[in-house]
Amino acid sequence: MANVYDEAYALETAIRNSNDYKELQELYAQLQADETGKKLFDNFRQVQMSLQQKQMQGEEISQEEIEQAQKQAQLVQQHDVISKVMESEQRLSQTLTDVNKIIMKPLEQLYEGFDNENE
Amino acid sequence: MANVYDEAYALETAIRNSNDYKELQELYAQLQADETGKKLFDNFRQVQMSLQQKQMQGEEISQEEIEQAQKQAQLVQQHDVISKVMESEQRLSQTLTDVNKIIMKPLEQLYEGFDNENE
Numbered sequence A, B: 001m002a003n004v005y006d007e008a009y010a011l012e013t014a015i016r017n018s019n020d021y022k023e024l025q026e027l028y029a030q031l032q033a034d035e036t037g038k039k040l041f042d043n044f045r046q047v048q049m050s051l052q053q054k055q056m057q058g059e060e061i062s063q064e065e066i067e068q069a070q071k072q073a074q075l076v077q078q079h080d081v082i083s084k085v086m087e088s089e090q091r092l093s094q095t096l097t098d099v100n101k102i103i104m105k106p107l108e109q110l111y112e113g114f115d116n117e118n119e
């Protein structure tokens, strides 16, 4: 019987060897070499995170902040490498979300079965 | 090269076949057959969840609620099957936390490497 940890490491290796992962690695390297692009991207990330944090903490976000964020989003989308980075990140993130659903299924089913029989 | 989804399903199977998973399945079946124990456990779960929710929403938790929850926790710990269920759940949950760390490592390292080179 395959050990859970062995299988987890096998999955980790499969992720590292996946085309999506290698592509993102390559795109990051390209962006790293592009000083202006990297700054643009870092700035975009920071603004996104600060807005998310404000939202989570229930702080108000001004109309000006929203407009600035939108302008910045348009700007990064026009940047060839950055737009590719963002698409690639989204694909990898979707795969990892799927993977998480797959491996949480056994526990989920156990809880469901346990709960429902008593209702 | 092994496909990410194939490896995820192999990991899922390993989880289902693990001793910890089978043990928890068996313990749930035992608790299901014990009407009083099952009610005690369901009640305990509900109180825990409601307290967690209050905490997350920043609502105040009264001294009385805390004392009730503590009494209930003592009660379930004295129940043989329930205390085993709780230990078993904790073991499985620790394994899944470890697994999650293992499979998130590649992405984490990618981000770290990307970030640090520019600092």
Ligand SMILES: [Ca+2]
Residues within 6 Å of the ligand: A115, A116, A119
């Ligand atoms: Ca239920």
Ligand SMILES: [Ca+2]
Residues within 6 Å of the ligand: B115, B116, B119
């Ligand atoms: Ca950094």
